[in-house]
Amino acid sequence: MKQFMTVLKFELNSYFKNKSFVLTTLLLAVVMAGALIIPTFIPGLLGNGGKSARSESSSEEEMETLGIYVHTDTVKDVDALLSLMPVEWENFKEEDRLKSAVERNVIKAGFIIESASDVTYVVNNLAISDEYSYMFEEALRLYQRQQYLLDKGLSPEEAAEAENMTVSVTPEILGKNSARNYGYTYALVFFVYILIIFYGQMIAVSVTTEKSNRAIEILVTSVNPNSLIFGKVLAGAIAGVVQAVLILGTGFVSYNAVKDAWGGKLDFLFQIPSRVLAAYAVFALLSYLLYAFIFGMLGAMVSKTEDISKSATPVTMIYVVSFLISMLGMTDSDSLLMKVASFIPFTSGNAMFIRVSMGSVALWETIISGGLLILSCAAAGVLAVKIFRFGTLYYGNPLKFTAVLRRMRQQ
Numbered sequence: 105m106k107q108f109m110t111v112l113k114f115e116l117n118s119y120f121k122n123k124s125f126v127l128t129t130l131l132l133a134v135v136m137a138g139a140l141i142i143p144t145f146i147p148g149l150l151g152n153g154g155k156s157a158r159s160e161s162s163s164e165e166e167m168e169t170l171g172i173y174v175h176t177d178t179v180k181d182v183d184a185l186l187s188l189m190p191v192e193w194e195n196f197k198e199e200d201r202l203k204s205a206v207e208r209n210v211i212k213a214g215f216i217i218e219s220a221s222d223v224t225y226v227v228n229n230l231a232i233s234d235e236y237s238y239m240f241e242e243a244l245r246l247y248q249r250q251q252y253l254l255d256k257g258l259s260p261e262e263a264a265e266a267e268n269m270t271v272s273v274t275p276e277i278l279g280k281n282s283a284r285n286y287g288y289t290y291a292l293v294f295f296v297y298i299l300i301i302f303y304g305q306m307i308a309v310s311v312t313t314e315k316s317n318r319a320i321e322i323l324v325t326s327v328n329p330n331s332l333i334f335g336k337v338l339a340g341a342i343a344g345v346v347q348a349v350l351i352l353g354t355g356f357v358s359y360n361a362v363k364d365a366w367g368g369k370l371d372f373l374f375q376i377p378s379r380v381l382a383a384y385a386v387f388a389l390l391s392y393l394l395y396a397f398i399f400g401m402l403g404a405m406v407s408k409t410e411d412i413s414k415s416a417t418p419v420t421m422i423y424v425v426s427f428l429i430s431m432l433g434m435t436d437s438d439s440l441l442m443k444v445a446s447f448i449p450f451t452s453g454n455a456m457f458i459r460v461s462m463g464s465v466a467l468w469e470t471i472i473s474g475g476l477l478i479l480s481c482a483a484a485g486v487l488a489v490k491i492f493r494f495g496t497l498y499y500g501n502p503l504k505f506t507a508v509l510r511r512m513r514q515q
Contacts, residue, residue: 107328111335115310119343129347133354140358144365169194170236171214171226173202178220184250188243191236202226215240220248285380286434287372289461293454295352296388297427299344301420303392304399307340308412311403311492333492334485337400341393383460383470390477391453395423397484404492422450430454437463446473449480 119125169192174182186193194211196202202214206226213227213236223244225237311333359366359374376384402415429451433442437459445455446469456473459465 107331108335111331112339115336115339116342119339125343125347129350132351136351136355137358140355140366140370141362144362168192168212169210171196171202171205171211172217173197173199173214174217175199176217176219179217179247180251181247185243185247188246189239212236217244220244284372285462288374288376288380289434289458290431291373292376292384292388293427293430293458295348296392296454297423299348300392300395300423303340303344304395304420304423305412305416307337307396308399308403308416310336310340311400312406312408312412330489333400333404333489337396337485337488340400341396344392344396345389380461384457386474387453387457387460387477390474390481394449394453394477394481394484395419397481397488401484401488401491404488426451426454430458434458434462437461447476449477452477 170189171194172182172186173196179185182195194205196205196214199216202211202216203226205211206214206228209228213225213234216224216226218224223240225240227234227236356374359370398419399416402419403412406412406415426445429441429445433439433445433455436442442455442459442463445451446459446465448455452473456465456470460470
């Protein structure tokens with residue numbers, strides 16, 4: 105234990121005294137805090153009381169102007185149609201003049217009505233956020249329904265009353281609100297993805313460094329290989345967790361400090377139930393630890409740091425597949441795919457957390473999944489020690505995993 109603590113302290117110091125590590129942590133924390141605090145000092149950017157600034161000041165802003173040209177007699181009351189879409193309108197008598205006005209940016213866009221069911225939308229550049237076409241389609245559909253009711257003998261008041269009938273549906277959620285929980289679930293899963301991909305490589309490099317400069321020949325004579333590999337892997341894991349906690353913690357503290365100014369707009373990211381946070385802490389940490397030992401194992405199989413990227417590719421791809429399965433499963437957290445993935449150690453860290461956050465999970469499922477993940481971490485740690493001990497005897501080309509297992513069996 106004394107040797108393990110010595111290695112752990114030494115490796116942690118190498119992380120926490122590393123200027124790049126410290127500066128990166130501080131920079132990301134400052135960026136996180138700035139992204140949440142600075143917008144609150146910009147007037148009108150966040151609106152007032154959680155409502156959009158556009159909706160609050162729409163009466164004061166200059167409204168966009170649209171044009172219309174009616175090329176049919178089926179639309180008899182153009183003014184009634186335009187009144188259903190609250191923007192400024194300019195009625196053109198010729199199609200070419202409307203197109204010319206759009207080209208010269210005199211108007212934002214225009215509509216040419218060929219018939220009651222055939223409309224051409226004229227615009228210079230169609231933006232992804234452009235909603236005018238959809239809005240006009242809804243307005244024309246509403247106008248046609250009103251005209252149909254009027255033709256059937258209803259008065260304008262009766263037609264308007266028929267159109268304004270509403271049905272109120274109030275959801276009573278017995279389980280989880282997946283739509284509301286989607287934001288923070290996605291963000292937390294993606295954060296673990298970055299952590300494993302980034303720190304996995306760092307842990308592998310840490311394990312390989314002494315072999316690369318041949319300092320391992322001296323270390324193995326004075327330090328137990330168990331203490332050496334566990335100390336290096338756990339130090340990298342702890343450094344990653346500390347950095348993550350500082351960055352995420354800064355985000356939580358900053359948002360809670362300016363929550364009123366945001367009007368609750370980011371609650372979907374920062375208002376996380378304690379049960380979900382507890383599940384995330386357990387499964388994310390265990391999954392991170394499992395992959396940390398696997399990357400440490402890969403580092404023990406190579407003799408040069410430049411060989412790590414090639415050796416780590418299969419494990420990286422396994423985790424990328426796990427991540428993609430989780431992303432697909434977020435649309436249906438109770439699907440068979442997610443249920444199976446939540447019991448496979450390589451995928452359960454993300455899958456079970458998503459099921460806890462967005463679906464319904466029995467307690468026994470959580471316990472079994474967590475137990476399997478713990479056993480897998482322990483097995484990966486033991487195997488990493490054996491491979492490290494075996495790998496210290498070999499230098500040169502990277503060892504193949506199957507060849508290492510075969511040779512260890514022979515011994």
